[in-house]
Amino acid sequence: MPSVIKLIEQDHREVEELFSQFEQSGDKKIAMKICQELDAHTEAEEKAFYPVVRAEVEAGLVKEAEKEHGEARQLIGRIKQTSDSDHLAELVAELKQDVEHHVQEEESEMLPKARESLGESRLSEIGRAFQEAKG
Numbered sequence: 081m082p083s084v085i086k087l088i089e090q091d092h093r094e095v096e097e098l099f100s101q102f103e104q105s106g107d108k109k110i111a112m113k114i115c116q117e118l119d120a121h122t123e124a125e126e127k128a129f130y131p132v133v134r135a136e137v138e139a140g141l142v143k144e145a146e147k148e149h150g151e152a153r154q155l156i157g158r159i160k161q162t163s164d165s166d167h168l169a170e171l172v173a174e175l176k177q178d179v180e181h182h183v184q185e186e187e188s189e190m191l192p193k194a195r196e197s198l199g200e201s202r203l204s205e206i207g208r209a210f211q212e213a214k215g
Contacts (some may be wrong), residue, residue: 082205084129085191088176091121092183106165107195111172115156118179120150120214130205133190135195141190148182 095117103112126149134142155175162168195203 081204081211083200084206085195085203086182087123087207087210088125088191089187092187094128094184095179096122099179100174102172106169108165108168111159111168114157114172114175118152118175122152124142124210124213125149127155127213128206129194132198132202132206133194137194137206141193145186145190148178148185152178152182165212172200 081106095114098110098117101107102114126146127128130142130145133139152175155171159168159171159175161170198206
């Protein structure tokens, strides 16, 4: 079973690629795929990874990440509601900026600390729970 860190980073790269595709096409279907992927990813993090980080690594790391997830959910809701292509592009650009900030923080702080504190077998265990939570 892959480490939860590897799975999270893999999701980050996939969403970055979807943002690039959207920027080139402006396609609402790609915007909806971004929303779907982010919804599944954030839910899995909140169910399988963040509780462990809060309890076993450093509680403070999770507070900011959860706040960012809430902000992303609000933008995702707005993206799903808009039919205006210019407004859609603005909202997706805002979401991309928020997600890039979140990913940078997560990959530079939370993930390294989790790797250091938890060890590979525990990270694999959490990886299994993360995949199950994603569905």
